[in-house]
Amino acid sequence: MSGKFSAVITAVILALLCGAAHAEGPPVLVIKSADISPYDEAVEGFKKTCNCRVREVNLPDIDSGGIREIVSENRPGLILAVGVDALSLAVAVKGTPIVYSMVPTALLPEISGRNLSGVSMYITPEKYINAISELFPLLRRVGVVFDPAWSGPFIRDAERAAHKKGIELVLKQVGRPSEVISALHGLKNSVNLLWMIPDPTVVNPETFKYMLDISYQRHIPVFTFARKYVEIGAAAGLNSVPYDSGMEAGEIAAQLLTKGLPETPIRVGAKNVSLLVNRRILKKIGIAIPAEVGGRTVNVE
Amino acid sequence: MSNSPYGKSFGFRLFRTFSVIVMVFAIFFAIAVVSYQKRLVTGDLVKEGKMISILLGSSLKPWIFAENPAMLKDALKDIMEYRNVTFVTFYNARGESIYTGSRTSRPVEGPVFSPPDFARMVFAESDARYFHVDDLTNSIDIVSPVPMEAPSNAGDALYFSPGSSRQKEVTIGYIRVGISKDSLRKEEKAIIARVAFATFLGILAGLIILFISIRRVTVPLSALTEHVRLFGTGEVTENVPVTTDDEIGRLAAAFNTMSENIRRRDEEKALLQNRLLQSEKLESVGRLARGVAHDFNNILSTVQGSLFLIEKKFQLDGAMMRHVGQIQKSLARARALIQRIITFSRAQVIEKRLMELNSFIRRVSPALANIGDDNVNLAIALAGEDILVMGDPLQLEQLIINLVSNARDAMPEGGEIHVSTDTALINVKDAEKLPSLRPGGYAVIRVADTGGGIEEGTREKIFEPFFTTKENGKGTGLGLSIVYGVVEQHKGYIDVVSEKGRGTTFSVYLPLFEKKADSQDNSQ
Numbered sequence A: 001m002s003g004k005f006s007a008v009i010t011a012v013i014l015a016l017l018c019g020a021a022h023a024e025g026p027p028v029l030v031i032k033s034a035d036i037s038p039y040d041e042a043v044e045g046f047k048k049t050c051n052c053r054v055r056e057v058n059l060p061d062i063d064s065g066g067i068r069e070i071v072s073e074n075r076p077g078l079i080l081a082v083g084v085d086a087l088s089l090a091v092a093v094k095g096t097p098i099v100y101s102m103v104p105t106a107l108l109p110e111i112s113g114r115n116l117s118g119v120s121m122y123i124t125p126e127k128y129i130n131a132i133s134e135l136f137p138l139l140r141r142v143g144v145v146f147d148p149a150w151s152g153p154f155i156r157d158a159e160r161a162a163h164k165k166g167i168e169l170v171l172k173q174v175g176r177p178s179e180v181i182s183a184l185h186g187l188k189n190s191v192n193l194l195w196m197i198p199d200p201t202v203v204n205p206e207t208f209k210y211m212l213d214i215s216y217q218r219h220i221p222v223f224t225f226a227r228k229y230v231e232i233g234a235a236a237g238l239n240s241v242p243y244d245s246g247m248e249a250g251e252i253a254a255q256l257l258t259k260g261l262p263e264t265p266i267r268v269g270a271k272n273v274s275l276l277v278n279r280r281i282l283k284k285i286g287i288a289i290p291a292e293v294g295g296r297t298v299n300v301e
Numbered sequence B: 001m002s003n004s005p006y007g008k009s010f011g012f013r014l015f016r017t018f019s020v021i022v023m024v025f026a027i028f029f030a031i032a033v034v035s036y037q038k039r040l041v042t043g044d045l046v047k048e049g050k051m052i053s054i055l056l057g058s059s060l061k062p063w064i065f066a067e068n069p070a071m072l073k074d075a076l077k078d079i080m081e082y083r084n085v086t087f088v089t090f091y092n093a094r095g096e097s098i099y100t101g102s103r104t105s106r107p108v109e110g111p112v113f114s115p116p117d118f119a120r121m122v123f124a125e126s127d128a129r130y131f132h133v134d135d136l137t138n139s140i141d142i143v144s145p146v147p148m149e150a151p152s153n154a155g156d157a158l159y160f161s162p163g164s165s166r167q168k169e170v171t172i173g174y175i176r177v178g179i180s181k182d183s184l185r186k187e188e189k190a191i192i193a194r195v196a197f198a199t200f201l202g203i204l205a206g207l208i209i210l211f212i213s214i215r216r217v218t219v220p221l222s223a224l225t226e227h228v229r230l231f232g233t234g235e236v237t238e239n240v241p242v243t244t245d246d247e248i249g250r251l252a253a254a255f256n257t258m259s260e261n262i263r264r265r266d267e268e269k270a271l272l273q274n275r276l277l278q279s280e281k282l283e284s285v286g287r288l289a290r291g292v293a294h295d296f297n298n299i300l301s302t303v304q305g306s307l308f309l310i311e312k313k314f315q316l317d318g319a320m321m322r323h324v325g326q327i328q329k330s331l332a333r334a335r336a337l338i339q340r341i342i343t344f345s346r347a348q349v350i351e352k353r354l355m356e357l358n359s360f361i362r363r364v365s366p367a368l369a370n371i372g373d374d375n376v377n378l379a380i381a382l383a384g385e386d387i388l389v390m391g392d393p394l395q396l397e398q399l400i401i402n403l404v405s406n407a408r409d410a411m412p413e414g415g416e417i418h419v420s421t422d423t424a425l426i427n428v429k430d431a432e433k434l435p436s437l438r439p440g441g442y443a444v445i446r447v448a449d450t451g452g453g454i455e456e457g458t459r460e461k462i463f464e465p466f467f468t469t470k471e472n473g474k475g476t477g478l479g480l481s482i483v484y485g486v487v488e489q490h491k492g493y494i495d496v497v498s499e500k501g502r503g504t505t506f507s508v509y510l511p512l513f514e515k516k517a518d519s520q521d522n523s524q
């Protein structure tokens, strides 16, 4: 109880402090899913373009009741939800426009209507396929495990893009997380790259570890969708840049605050992505990347 | 048992009691050690089982998660080679069995779990959150959950590592490992054997130490008992050896002192009795002698008177005169003898006064010189300082004359007589030799001769009245009894040292005069 109370106090003080800096218009309530640096970067980007007063709260410190309290007290003009967990709390607050950031498309709540706008971390399958074929021009058989319930349309787009680039996607469908390991086990002898897509059924620590096992044993690079996987052992991946994503969300927010809600909500994917590689892993599994691509990559170890 | 002599012995009873205590303690100790060791070994097995289940859980996590019995079977091959593992069962998150690997065809011991049991037992035990341990008859059954970081399909973890440490974990399945107790059994036997052996040695050592220490108590005790027994029967024994400084040692010492005292008292008693007898003897002899002497004196007076008349009335010729002279000589001798008997019988009467011994000897020395023959040389050596004693001069004169006469008689062919005075200190130790002698300062009158000495056999008898070795008529045998009487009455002591053919020395010890003793004596 007291923890909650002190969290509210902190939030209010933070809000007041931030509010003092920008005196115009109603404030923006920022809810972060966690106090981690990508989210901070996104908030920084947001502040850069939003031109508004900001009150920030971190999710572990506050629950939906607390949010509702703050909303009713401060009457923010808009809520910025950074991350999935923040967003699922924010949608519980009715009546205030919500802008989201750093949320995977697949996990967006099924809310239509004008109230919900934002920037997802969605990276189009084309971008992935292009990056893969650029980085690993020799690896043509790409294995993907997916759950059609989450990633059916994504895979259809991916197949099309792959076809264009002359890449063969070897697909394994799963319906439950427990099927993933066996699916990967069945894939490991027939592919020369594992593409890990942001599918919540497929991705969990165990399946990732198993992918790495295959990767190291078979010298197959794992191509992933987030920085954290490259850091802990995937060979390469694409990453939507949090700061840029935040800036875009800020632009959308500024527009909503000044012009009011649009007829159709503005929902976009990641515009700027970075190509991450883990050179140490690449060296270990004995795969070289073309020199002309190397310059555009960010090395993460 | 209690009828045997051992059963009655104090040492044996002590030994029996203590050995029972020692054994009880040793056995309790052994039991404690064995059960402790057993617990340790069981603990090791449990640890081993936990380790195995943790390792299996983490290395086979993907296949448990995938619920893939084929892969699990494959992975279990090696672990099933390990003797201690009897079976391993994998369960999924709902508690349904995925695969069981068993080393024996024997059915799995222990309870059959229904799916809801798992969640209950693993999460109910908050501290042993990850393990549920069943100690069964033949095996130890360990159930542990297989945890996994929460799958990210509901949160931000799909893209980002959570910032806070609040990493959610979910249980994706359970592992149940059966650890065989065979090795425990074997080890248990070894432990029991080792402990039993050590206990046996311990008891043995304890009993030996006990035996030795009890003997150290009982041996002096029984020696003392034996001595007391012998003492009780009156057999004279030497002292009990006092070996220790403890109660028993002190008891022995006390017993020694006591028996010593009793012995001394007995000796004193015998001596006193002896002396009483002697003085009674002297008394009766004296009374008899006095009566005889009185009558004899009257008879002799009559004979003398008659002889006087014969001399007066009759004109006697030369031959007759010689006969009369002979009679008169014999009369004189008879009178002298009677005089001696009277002196002897009168010996009890004593008048002591303070006298100086050296001047006394000087005064009587002419008389002493008269005793000696021409071929006997008398030498007198007096002590440098004055020697004061309480004494009866008349009696002491008798004493010294008798001693010198005896010395002369012992040297018919001539020789030397030494008369000397001296003082001596009799200390406690010397005084112990004779019960009648009290420690203190003494005056000594010594009469030594170079005569033939006293025969070993006659030595004890010389102080008896009428004992003499001299031929008929020459000695009365009263001289030394008079001397003895005088010495006794002066509370003194006489010592004879004699060597056959070389001479005899009589030493008379008289208590030195002391002021205190003086006043005491006067008051008596």
Ligand SMILES: Nc1ncnc2c1ncn2[C@@H]1O[C@H](COP(=O)(O)OP(=O)(O)OP(=O)(O)O)[C@@H](O)[C@H]1O
Binding pocket: B402, B406, B407, B408, B409, B410, B449, B451, B452, B453, B454, B462, B467, B468, B469, B470, B474, B475, B476, B477, B478, B479, B480, B481, B504
């Ligand atoms: N100095 C001596 N040397 C050797 N024998 C001695 C000496 N004094 C005493 N005796 C022995 O002790 C005996 C007893 O002596 P004690 O004086 O009592 O009697 P006595 O001399 O024989 O007789 P009496 O004294 O009446 O003449 C003596 O007969 C003698 O054998």
Ligand SMILES: [Mg+2]
Binding pocket: B402, B405, B406, B475, B479, B480
């Ligand atoms: Mg004599």
